[in-house]
Amino acid sequence: xxxxxxxxxxxxxxxxxxxxxxxxxxxxxxxxxxxxxxxxxxxxxxxxxxxxxxxxxxxxxxxxxxxxxxxxxxxxxxxxxxxxxxxxxxxxxxxxxxxxxxxxxxxxxxx
Amino acid sequence: xxxxxxxxxxxxxxxxxxxxxxxxxxxxxxxxxxxxxxxxxxxxxxxxxxxxxxxxxxxxxxxxxxxxxxxxxxxxxxxxxxxxxxxxxxxxxxxxxxxxxxxxxxxxxxxxxxxxxxxxxxx
Numbered sequence: 001x002x003x004x005x006x007x008x009x010x011x012x013x014x015x016x017x018x019x020x021x022x023x024x025x026x027x028x029x030x031x032x033x034x035x036x037x038x039x040x041x042x043x044x045x046x047x048x049x050x051x052x053x054x055x056x057x058x059x060x061x062x063x064x065x066x067x068x069x070x071x072x073x074x075x076x077x078x079x080x081x082x083x084x085x086x087x088x089x090x091x092x093x094x095x096x097x098x099x100x101x102x103x104x105x106x107x108x109x110x111x
Numbered sequence: 112x113x114x115x116x117x118x119x120x121x122x123x124x125x126x127x128x129x130x131x132x133x134x135x136x137x138x139x140x141x142x143x144x145x146x147x148x149x150x151x152x153x154x155x156x157x158x159x160x161x162x163x164x165x166x167x168x169x170x171x172x173x174x175x176x177x178x179x180x181x182x183x184x185x186x187x188x189x190x191x192x193x194x195x196x197x198x199x200x201x202x203x204x205x206x207x208x209x210x211x212x213x214x215x216x217x218x219x220x221x222x223x224x225x226x227x228x229x230x231x232x233x234x
Contacts, residue, residue: 036220038156045206045224046148046156057222089156093219099172100146100158100219 003028004090004103011109012080020106022073022090028101033093035073037066040087049088050075082110113137115145115207115225122231123197130193131228133207140188141165144210146221147181147192151203161210162190197232204229 005023012018022035029035037050048057050066053073063079077084090103118132133145147159160171164183171181183190190207205228208221 034219038221045227046208046221047224048220048222051211051218051220051222087155091156091220097173099170100161102148102156102158105155 003094003097003101004092006088006090006103006106008104009107009109011111013111014080014082016080017076017078018080018108019077020075020088020090020108022075022103024071024073024092024101027096028092028094029068029073030071031095033095035066035068036091037064037075038089038091040089042086046089077108080108080110084108085110113209113223115209115223117205117207117225117228120229120231122233124234125197125199125232127197127232128193128195129197129230130191131205131230133190133192133225135164135188135190135209138209141185143212144217145183145190146208146210147179147190148206148208148221149175149203150206150227154203156206159192159205164188164190197230199232199234201230202232 010018034052038046039049040046053068054066065076088106094101114136116134141164144161144163146161149157158172159175160181162169162181164185169181180193207225209223211218211222
């Protein structure tokens with residue numbers, strides 16, 4: 001059902017910067033719908049990380065940032081920490097499905 | 112404090128029925144949409160459907176339409192997800208989440224999540 005594509009995995013050493021892309025289509029990201037990001041730590045429920053492409057909820061460190069340029073969307077994690085090891089999902093709205101869509105998910109590994 | 116508390120894990124046999132719940136507290140339950148999301152073992156997140164507790168307006172993902180029923184009892188601030196005849200392929204973790212609304216405008220993301228309910232269907 002996923003119509004947003006993410007890389008299956010990304011990895012980096014502690015302190016490094018990693019980015020996760022999220023690719024959609026003309027009925028979701030390309031149609032101008034915002035993209036949101038969730039972090040799912042092992043064995044826990046997803047947690048809202050970024051909303052409205054670039055905004056961080058209260059309590060989310062500024063090491064996490066989102067960007068959107070045209071149809072290109074990404075999440076960046078700077079100063080990578082062991083505690084950032086998790087699955088990350090992008091999410092948007094799709095006008096063709098008339099509903100919400102999630103990305104395929106990306107596992108972040110800290111080397 | 113906003114909380115969504117889901118019912119406990121379930122083990123069922125194929126063909127049985129099941130209803131799981133999601134109780135909201137710490138906010139106006141009737142004015143925020145509740146969404147249900149499935150996560151099959153080792154897989155990603157799938158949007159199943161959404162309900163507005165204020166008037167029970169419900170929308171389903173095409174993938175889940177006819178397979179599940181979403182309902183709500185606003186008198187006890189609880190949303191439900193139910194199956195009339197479970198299949199082994201319904202095994203998974205099911206989350207409820209709140210769609211963020213503010214000042215009469217609802218935004219297309221989910222700001223609070225329940226802890227998840229594990230449903231296992233096996234003969």
